[in-house]
Structures are given as C-alpha cells and as structure tokens.
Amino acid sequence: MRELINEILSLVAPKLQSLGFEEGTWERLVGPSTVSGSLSDVAMPCHSLSPAMRKSPLDIATEISSEISDCLEGIADVSSLNGFVNFSATESWLSTRVENLAPDSRLGVSLDDQRVIAVDYSAPNVAKEMHVGHLRSTVIGDAIVRMLEFKGHIVHRENHVGDWGTPFGMLIEHLLDIGEGEVAGEKGISDFDLFYKQARTKFDENPEFAERARSRVVKLQSEEEETLRLWNVLVNVSTNYFNEVYSMLGVLLTDEDLMGESAYRHLLPNVVDRLTEIGILENSDGADVVFLGGNWVNRDGEPFPVMIRKADGGFNYSTSDLACIIDRVERLGCDDLLYVVGTPQKQHFEMVFEVAKRSGFMNQEHRAVHVNFGSVLDSDGQMLKSRKGQNVKLVDLLREAVTRAELSISEKNPDLSGDERKNVARMIGIGAVKYSDLSSDRTKDYVFDWDRMLSFEGNTAPYLQYAHARICSIFSRSGIGRESTLGTRIQLNTPEERALAKTLVTFPEAVDYSTAGLYPHRLCTHLHSIASSFASFYEVCHVLDEDDEVKSSRLAMCDLTARALSLGLGLLGIDCPERM
RNA sequence: GCCCCCGUAGCUCAGUCUGGACAGAGCAUCGGACUUCUAUUCCGCUGGCCGCAGGUUCGAAUCCUGCCGGGGGUGCCA
Incomplete structure (x- = not known):
C-alpha cells in the first residue's frame, strides 16, 4: 500500500497545512493499517498530535477525516475511529493499479541502484558428503541471489568449497x-x-x-x-x-562459481604482510593474532584473538576469509559481501569483519553481512538425523522428496503419467523442500516435517503451485490465450476480487521488503496470501460463464495472479507446473 | 564466568527493525459446501496472562532493566 500512502501524503499535505499541522509533524504517522479486516488499508493514528493540538485524538481524527475526504475523491474513502484516520482504497484506484500492472513483465517491481554483490553460499567440502546442513545455505543463498539479480544488481555467486588443508x-x-x-x-x-x-x-x-x-x-x-x-x-x-x-x-551454481579455499592460498602470506604493515598483528604463544578488545574475551576472561597464523606456521579460516574479502573487494569490485552461513559462526564473522574494517580491506561504503541461519530440527526438536543416527545425506533427502511427491500426485491425479508425472513430481518435491526451508525466518531453527511441507494446504509450495495450475487450467480448457487479457478493463465488484487485487498490487513492496532484509520468508508470506486470496476468489467468482466484461476482467486477474506466483516462486528458485 | 540468539493458540509459524485500534495465519479438532473453470479446494466455529516481573509511554508482543527456561559461541578445526 506504499503507493496509496504516497498519494495520500502528497494530496492531503496542503489541506493539513492550512489546518495548522506543521510540515514534518504528521507525515510519518501515515502507514499501513494494522487492524485486520476491511476497515482500512492505510491509517493515521492521531494520539501523538493531541498535546500540541490541545484536542483529543478522537476530535483530531474526526476533523482531519472530514476535511480531507474531498482531496482523496476517487482514491480512498476516509473515515475515523478511535483516534485513527482510516483510508480505504477505492475500487477505481485499485482497478487502475491492477490495469497498470498487467503489461509489466516485472509486475511493478522496480530496479535498485546497482551494486556489485558477492554471495558466498553452499560451500560443501571436497571428499565429504553433502548433508542437510548444506541444504539451508544452498537454498537460501540461491534465493537471495535470484532476488538480488532481479532487483538489478550484479551478483557474484561464490561457492567457497573446502578443498584445502591438512x-x-x-x-x-x-x-x-x-x-x-x-x-x-x-x-x-x-x-x-x-x-x-x-x-x-x-x-x-x-x-x-x-x-x-x-x-x-x-x-x-x-x-x-x-x-x-x-x-x-x-x-x-x-x-x-x-x-x-x-x-x-x-x-544456479556451476563450476564457474567454484572459488574454494585453495584459490586463496597464495594470498594468505599477503594478508599477514598487510596486517603487519598496519601494525595490528601481535605474537601470542607463538601464533600471529589480532586482538580486537571490547567484549571479545575467552572463557578465562582474557582477550580473545583472531587467529591469523598458527604457531606451526599454518593458516586457518580467519586468514582465508580475510583473503576472500580482499579478493572480492579489490579484484571483483564488490560493494556488498554476503555470507550465507549458519548462526554458530556469528562471532567468527563479526571478528573477521572488524579486522577487515580496521585494516582498510573494506571501507564505509562496503557492506559485509553474515546472512545467518538456524539448524534443521526433527519433530522432537533434535538436530535432524537419519534413523541410524547418522547425518542425513542431502541426495537421499531430495530423492525421498521426489518419491513422496510422486506418490502423492499419482494418488490425487491419475491422469498425469510418464515423463510429465516424473517432471511434476520433481517440481513439487524439490519445491516443497525448498519452500519449507525458505518460508520461515532463516535466523531461527526450523522443524523438518515431510507431511506438512508436501501438504496441499497451508503455507506450502504445493498450495501455491496448485493455485497456479488451476489458473493454467482455466486458460487451457477455455482455449483463451493468456496474452488476450492485456489491456483489459478491471472490475472489482466483489470483496474477493478486491482482496485479491490488493495482494497483487502490493507484490512489488513485498519483493522489496524481502530483498532488502535478505529474508526470503517475507516473500513466501506474501505469495501465500496471494494464493489464499485467489482460492477464495476462485470459489466465489466464476470466470468463464460470466458476461464478456466480467469474464475478461476476471481472466486478467487470473493471468496476473499466475504471473505473480510464478515470478515470486521463481525468485525463490521454485518451478510451477502447469498441471499437477 | 563472559558474549550472542530464541521463548506468541494443542502443533508449525508471521508480526519485533520503525511502539498504535479487539495479537494474525496455517495445521489439527469440530460443523458445513462437490450435477462445478474447482474438493489437490473453500466457508465457519473453537482455541492466547505474546516465558515471568518491573520500567518508559497517551499507548508495549514490539523499546529498556532484571529474572526463568532452551540453544549456541568462548585461541591455534572449519
């Protein structure tokens, strides 16, 4: 609703000024409504204005409401309640927004000022198995790469494989x-x-x-x-x-993205030289270290160092990460350095980033972020293990996902067979695993549950994919081409159509919000609300047996919904089948 | 010991950055809806001292302090 907020701000400003509200005192009060239901889309709480205006919040809200409603004719209906001014988008404002979205292949998502960004993710070890631990880094990192690229950034995928060492x-x-x-x-x-x-x-x-x-x-x-x-x-x-x-x-990862520890081995002595030159390297018990001071102390309360060169002359991962920073900043010209690595390494990255800043490897313009994530747990809250108590092999897990998905669809839709069934099973099974990982706050641990993630109900990949498939089915059964919906007049006559329209119109801000914070689950939440409002729409609003105007409006809504789902899931690295 | 994170419905989670209206979803339970573009779904009911206690504020799940419970980190592994 940020567009509605912007329009409201610019249209009511003169009026509020003439009423004695000083510029800068009220604008930030206007924000998305926090109350559920159809009461309002945008709200302005007036309580904080009360002392200065020497009136009750209720009176202020009532006054503002009655004075500005003319300025917003055709854009928002204005009312007041409990000291809040409430703005509700009009049908015509909404339908115009939807109409503007339709011809845009980006569905309203703008491009950011371009930055060069390294995303360090996946990072399995050579000669070791890939386990569930690698799943989160790989899936979350890949989604973040896709989102950042879509926002117009230059992204370097960096697969920092463990390919060197004793x-x-x-x-x-x-x-x-x-x-x-x-x-x-x-x-x-x-x-x-x-x-x-x-x-x-x-x-x-x-x-x-x-x-x-x-x-x-x-x-x-x-x-x-x-x-x-x-x-x-x-x-x-x-x-x-x-x-x-x-x-x-x-x-997206390919051999091109491999940049293992071995690739930095020749730069390690250089790290030592530069740290020495700057004068922050100290010798401690025979090792070369950097003491950062502050809260970093060890269990005995003594200063806790960043280990640069061990007493035996060898290097370890702090040194390697510093070499990486130098390489990414100086060779690749990166502005941002993202590390999709588990939360346990939080302190390590804080310290390495601090060393890099103090040493001038990064400056104020650079942004280094530890994109941390929690562990994968089973339903008992324990770290996920196989029945034998071993770490779960990632390939086994992925195969099981596809097998379970295939079982489920052959039960539910016997019409699908052969290659199509295999292909759809892959999209659903893999999509389910990825989505369940991405759909909750990455910084928290998440509980792995086959039945829940593969369910066609709830905030799951299959539910979103099914909404998409239903729309494809409408078009293919009717023989109407998707492109025929372009330029259609949108009518939003029912609450279900209006609710769906609102989720579509706010798609761009959901993408931005998700990308800005590097939180894929925010996009998931929004995609689920699109699919959910579509399901309600679908139940009530018949499409094909309506008269021409309503039918084409609803077809356009269907088309946009499918595109939003497909684009949104695509940004998460998840495919949508046309039939399932 | 010190540092960091988590604690919201029976379960899984949003909401905490940037304080606003009776705290939202989904699942499960229970009750409804299939001669359909649709049941692989939809509608409804039930369900909360937002870990506890203080504080700040007109207003706190949200900010501050202290506790309780759980997890992680804490020098030559990565």
Whole structure:
C-alpha cells in the first residue's frame, strides 16, 4: 500500500497545512493499517498530535477525516475511529493499479541502484558428503541471489568449497591405498562418508599411514606436481558430485562459481604482510593474532584473538576469509559481501569483519553481512538425523522428496503419467523442500516435517503451485490465450476480487521488503496470501460463464495472479507446473 | 564466568527493525459446501496472562532493566 500512502501524503499535505499541522509533524504517522479486516488499508493514528493540538485524538481524527475526504475523491474513502484516520482504497484506484500492472513483465517491481554483490553460499567440502546442513545455505543463498539479480544488481555467486588443508594429506594417501582407478572417471566415490571415515581411522590408528599423510600435506603445500594431480582427482570427483546435487536441487551454481579455499592460498602470506604493515598483528604463544578488545574475551576472561597464523606456521579460516574479502573487494569490485552461513559462526564473522574494517580491506561504503541461519530440527526438536543416527545425506533427502511427491500426485491425479508425472513430481518435491526451508525466518531453527511441507494446504509450495495450475487450467480448457487479457478493463465488484487485487498490487513492496532484509520468508508470506486470496476468489467468482466484461476482467486477474506466483516462486528458485 | 540468539493458540509459524485500534495465519479438532473453470479446494466455529516481573509511554508482543527456561559461541578445526 506504499503507493496509496504516497498519494495520500502528497494530496492531503496542503489541506493539513492550512489546518495548522506543521510540515514534518504528521507525515510519518501515515502507514499501513494494522487492524485486520476491511476497515482500512492505510491509517493515521492521531494520539501523538493531541498535546500540541490541545484536542483529543478522537476530535483530531474526526476533523482531519472530514476535511480531507474531498482531496482523496476517487482514491480512498476516509473515515475515523478511535483516534485513527482510516483510508480505504477505492475500487477505481485499485482497478487502475491492477490495469497498470498487467503489461509489466516485472509486475511493478522496480530496479535498485546497482551494486556489485558477492554471495558466498553452499560451500560443501571436497571428499565429504553433502548433508542437510548444506541444504539451508544452498537454498537460501540461491534465493537471495535470484532476488538480488532481479532487483538489478550484479551478483557474484561464490561457492567457497573446502578443498584445502591438512585433511588432504590423509585423503590423498587413502586414495592411493584404494587405487586411483577405483574412483576415476564415471565411477566416482559412491560413499563419501565411508571414504572420509576410512581415511580418518587409518590416520588415527596406523602410525605409518599417519606419517605418509603428514608428509603428503607438506608435498601438497609445496605444490609438488604429482600430489597436486592426485588432489585434483579428489576435487574433480567431488565437484562432479556437487553438480549432480545442484542439478537435482535446481540451483544456479556451476563450476564457474567454484572459488574454494585453495584459490586463496597464495594470498594468505599477503594478508599477514598487510596486517603487519598496519601494525595490528601481535605474537601470542607463538601464533600471529589480532586482538580486537571490547567484549571479545575467552572463557578465562582474557582477550580473545583472531587467529591469523598458527604457531606451526599454518593458516586457518580467519586468514582465508580475510583473503576472500580482499579478493572480492579489490579484484571483483564488490560493494556488498554476503555470507550465507549458519548462526554458530556469528562471532567468527563479526571478528573477521572488524579486522577487515580496521585494516582498510573494506571501507564505509562496503557492506559485509553474515546472512545467518538456524539448524534443521526433527519433530522432537533434535538436530535432524537419519534413523541410524547418522547425518542425513542431502541426495537421499531430495530423492525421498521426489518419491513422496510422486506418490502423492499419482494418488490425487491419475491422469498425469510418464515423463510429465516424473517432471511434476520433481517440481513439487524439490519445491516443497525448498519452500519449507525458505518460508520461515532463516535466523531461527526450523522443524523438518515431510507431511506438512508436501501438504496441499497451508503455507506450502504445493498450495501455491496448485493455485497456479488451476489458473493454467482455466486458460487451457477455455482455449483463451493468456496474452488476450492485456489491456483489459478491471472490475472489482466483489470483496474477493478486491482482496485479491490488493495482494497483487502490493507484490512489488513485498519483493522489496524481502530483498532488502535478505529474508526470503517475507516473500513466501506474501505469495501465500496471494494464493489464499485467489482460492477464495476462485470459489466465489466464476470466470468463464460470466458476461464478456466480467469474464475478461476476471481472466486478467487470473493471468496476473499466475504471473505473480510464478515470478515470486521463481525468485525463490521454485518451478510451477502447469498441471499437477 | 563472559558474549550472542530464541521463548506468541494443542502443533508449525508471521508480526519485533520503525511502539498504535479487539495479537494474525496455517495445521489439527469440530460443523458445513462437490450435477462445478474447482474438493489437490473453500466457508465457519473453537482455541492466547505474546516465558515471568518491573520500567518508559497517551499507548508495549514490539523499546529498556532484571529474572526463568532452551540453544549456541568462548585461541591455534572449519
């Protein structure tokens, strides 16, 4: 309703000024109505004006209401209640807004001033399985990328895979033990958990192996040719596997976006040099660290440092993240750095960002944000595990989603078969998993529940997808083309049509609100209210058996609704089938 | 110990940034609606000391303080 608010503000300003309301004292009071129902769309509480005006809020509201209602003729109906001035959009204002939306492929969503933004997300580890933990980062990050791109920004997807470090000594030696041929080419590693665990066990229990692993780390770090080649075998097998998962999930990540830890290894000494030059690096117990002071203390109450170089000369992830910041700011020219990483790493990012600011790696113009998210829990509130108590493999989870969706649709719509059924099952199953993740506040933990996410009722992907499919069905059954609705006069004769129109007209602000805060669930909430108001509309407002004017108006509303759902779900990385 | 986050209907969640009207959805329960563009859905009923206690304010789920309960972080893993 921000457009209505803007119109109200500009139209009533002269009148209020003549009534003695000083400029700057009342404008911010005008906002979206907080009361449910059809009482009003926009409201202005007058209570805070009471002392200065030396009148009761009720009197002020009544006076304003009667004085300004003429200024808003045809735009909003004005009334007052309980000291609030209430503005209710007129049918003609609403229908004009809907008509203006129709020809716009962006459905009214504007472009922002362009920024260059790096979004760091997914980040699985080479030679390790992808678990549910990676699901949230991948799904949330991908939605944020899509939303930011749609708003006109230049987005660099950054998949900061864990492809470097001491574990690779044992992993490479284990690879040699089982034979390179066993994992080469198409074969791949069938069980990454097992592969990693076997390497780990040998490292812990077999001194000879541990020694080989340690010397292999040295060779890797000195970039010995054969060792790098073996390392690459592991990297390739893993990234092929990641790509399979990404393709199943339907996310944007490709090999182009891979920018693993190894890519920054040559920059690490540079980080140390620059920190030394600035003079904030200190030696503590043999390690090079930065002390930030403030509230950062360890469990003994002593200053807690950012570890830059360990006592053994090795680097760890703070250094790598600082190198990343330098690279993204200086090479890619990023304005914003977003990190879609779990909440437990909050303190880490706060400290790294602080070091980067103090060291001049970022300046006031740069915005670094830890886009944090909570854990995935089961219905008992525990971290989600498989029946055997293992971490749930992401591929298994995705396969189960599709299987469950296919089961559900073959029950509900036996007409769908073959490839179409498979395809629809994929869209519904994957969409359900993504949507259930995206639809609640990412910063909180969320409860994973198959039955709820795959339900056709409630705030779920299938419910939104079904609304979309119903609309497609109207057009395909009637043989009327979607484009024929362009330029149609909109009539909003029933409460259901008006309610639907309001959700469509406020779609752009929902997208903006969601994108600005990097909170996909805000868009989900709005899409659900579109689908829900459409369902009510659909129940009451027949389309095809009406006379021409009503019919074409309603067809246009249907078309817009479908486009809003499809565009909105698209921004979340979710497909909508035309039949389901 | 210190720091951070969470606590809203039986369940899952919005709303907290930027204070406004009787705190909203969905699910579940219960009661209704299928010769239809539609039941893969819709309509209605029921359901709340917004963790507790103070404070600020004309007005607090929202801001401040202190508690209680749960979770996370707290130097050479990432």
